[in-house]
Amino acid sequence: MSDNYITISTVKEVENPKELSQKIVKWLQSDEIIQSELSDCVLSTKNKGYKPGNKHVDAIGYDENILSLNTCGVEIKTEREVFNAGAFTAMTKLECPSCNTNRFEGITPQDFFTDNCTEEQLNLFHTVFPEFDKWSNNEKASLICPHCSKESSLTDYKTDNSIAFSNFGLTFWNWPDLEKEFLMELKTKIGAEIIRMNGHL
Structure with missing residues (x-):
């Protein structure tokens, strides 16, 4: 159960x-x-x-x-x-504050959950978790947007209220x-x- x-x-x-x-x-x-x-x-x-x-x-x-x-x-x-980081997936919106584009734009649920993502797409997802840890430990946490190449603080990214x-x-x-x-x-x-x-x- x-x-x-x-x-x-x-x-x-x-x-x-x-x-x-x-x-x-x-x-x-x-x-x-x-x-x-x-x-x-x-x-x-x-x-x-x-x-x-x-x-x-x-x-x-x-x-x-x-x-x-x-x-x-x-x-x-x-x-x-x-909070709720354990439920974080590539289906979670993580929108860049500079260009308003979702970090995981183009990744479909079917590809993500059937391991059909490219190495580049998976890297976009997996590199978020170390930044989660940094933020939790009061360290500088940021992400470089794959769409506009600008670096922004992790907490400036817009989410879909699932984290x-x-x-x-x-x-x-x-x-x-x-x-x-x-x-x-x-x-x-x-x-x-x-x-x-x-x-x-």
Whole structure:
């Protein structure tokens, strides 16, 4: 059985992410969306998570008996990272800020997923990941556009909202779809624009 996740992160970095995480955890616990204690309920080698609380249904709208799952909880992240980088493919838009052209222009899903890409096309894809790592480590991260040959900062590239360069996020492991009202309240509590990303392992 595969594991699904919903990641909610801020669109950009926030100040004092650890303080913000304490505020959000306190709110989720007071509303009994999550439990009070950390446990091994998420797929992470770094963090533990919070299991669903007694009123977790308020966040999803209906009961899917998720409490029976071993992997089911909320993971809080407060360090710089490219959120959802594991779901990054050549189908992800990465648009040059200088010429507004997608880095992966001309690569089709059929070619990418059947290993029919040229070496040059694959290189355009694989060279992005070292820059992800640099950005996460607070190093200079940039890409040279294959179309206009201009170098731009990684975070100046426009994406299609399937990844985010941030330092604050929550991952809901194996939770069903979240209610719009809950997401709106979460955004208000965070006090910044948020992005929602789905994926599975």
